[in-house]
Amino acid sequence: MKPKKRLFWGIVSIPLFLLFLVGWGLIEPYILDEEEEEAIIPNLPATWEGKKIAQVSDFQVGMWWDNVKTVKNSVEKIIEERPAAVLISGDFIYHALPDSDPEIKEVVESIRPLTEANIPTYAVLGNHDYGMNSKKTQPKLELVDKLEKALENAGILVLKNEVIELPLPDTNNQDENSKLYLVGIGSHWAKNDRVDETLAQIPETSPRVVLMHNPDSFEAFPPNAAPFAVAGHTHGGQIRLPYSPQWSWLALAKEDKVFADKWAKGYGAAGNHLYVNRGIGFSDIPIRINCAPELTFFTLRSQEE
Template sequence: MKKRVPAIVLLWLIIDVYFFAAVQTLTANTTIYLAYWLFDGLLGATIVFSAFTGKTKVISWLMALMLLSFVPKLIGSIVLLLEDVTRLVRGFPPHSVGVSQFVLIIAGVFFLLLLFGVTRGRHYYKVRRETLYFPDLPEEFDGFTITQLSDIHSGSFSDAEGVQKGLDLVNAQKSDMILFTGDLVNNHAAEMDPWIPAFAKLEAPYGKYSVLGNHDYGDYMRWDNVNDKHANLQRLKNVHKEIGFRLLLNESLTIDKNGESLALIGVENWGKGGFHKYGDLEKAAARVPNDAFKVLMSHDPSHWDAVTMGHHQHVHLTLSGHTHGAQFGFELFGFKWSPIKYVYKQWAGLYEQSGKYLYVNRGFGFLGLKGRIGIWPEIAVLTLRRK
């Protein structure tokens, strides 16, 4: 984070300078000029100071303020750039007042959208539904429903009413089974303690099951000793029991329904790059018959391409999370974009390849940015159908 902050602030400064041309075109008021630069200057300096002093709780709010300042100006600067291209051809006449007014209106609209995201977006839950068809789905599971949750990040919660709104939506789906694909906490198992009673009330007739995500191991903080870290992980495993979830640690079990069954497989976290590779699909699926219908829970979607697709067993459906959709982007008329797409090939929603499906959940909670902008918190409901 420390290495990225100077580059982010520098880019922000460049956009600030460019956007200021529109302000200068519309007014010569020095008080407005002073307020423009004073706000961003103080905010940028505070972000740099907080990043280098380790004040992570403060910096998440500061980054939200930075987005409120940066993104509207970035969008407005694109319009200014188009005008400057025409000014180049016309010999650089003064900036158009009409264009500058339009730029400020566009920036204002995006500011309001961002403001909603950082104030209300974190609990603006969306129920997303997908129906998946499989020729070899056992007949008794035709119409079987799964509600998937991912990336709860309870350490970020502060609004009990907002969280309960999401949990009520989960139970309202009345799905046959609830699956949680990791990151229950940010770092500490104790972060979940205030929320245990609420999450324990989630209900599903065929059970609730879970796996661990990269944040659940406590790898992103400094512990006094190894024993404390191990004790934290053990406590987190007990928390899964207390909220009624059967935690799968590189293992599988059978879900039975009227004499037929499907295999539910859960691997520990396995991530590309610098992420730990605790997951072991070979071990987890060792006792699963080749002809079984298989549902795999694997927190990081990069595991699908890297391991699952090449596995000797046909894994019909993989459920992942991890990306959060970067908590920033947009989804309109079937088109979706987020900066996370340049890091993860599969980052949100449903993917299919060679008759195998992957669903990447956008996440129930939030981390870092104290909100969600365009990529809303998700409750996924998947219906299995037999062709």
């Protein structure tokens, strides 16, 4: 090929490649990735061995282009699987102001089928649920109260620095030897993630699952206090290079450290393990590249097999 032709096709190929990326970025948000993971919980009761827990995160309903279709798809997949519990790690809405009612209604109607199917569903709230698009924004407590009431009216228990006993699947009996606790941590950006206060509500060696929105909250856990924890918030970076999850658009554009997805290796105190879900919605632009929305199923184990 002559040099001029090579130059011509080189110049033409750049916008064509960018156009392809944008096109794919608009398609990938609708390709739900179902991840299967094992979660090790020391002192896990035998009755919980092998049970499954599902996690979804970051619906971001109310953005100028949201992903409600994939939210509903994830709910359908969960109902098919029928896990022992569902954990939703915050950011139900995006910027549902000044009138939050339509977005809250859409969120509730999208996930209500979980509780109608009698699957115990629990949640914590994220920064967008407080109307915070940056750490400098003042939390909007009226918005939080409205969202929390709507979720709980739909049967979804919202935890803010609280601990509950997870109901044992397939039985009404819950003795001391079968207790598994769920630890729900409040919003980090709203300065409401009180880890020590929350951990004081349970015995030190008790088996537990820890639910939070922002991975930054994980750093406050003392050693062995969070052997299995889940978070969201980062969207997996949303747009990222193949095989280099830390090189992502959100890692470069946001002030926070971005733990892209999956197990955050080397992060937190000894004996603690955090899984970061990529979420379903978007931040700023409705595109995902090399970062499909995620639904995660965890199989609970007392030790590695």
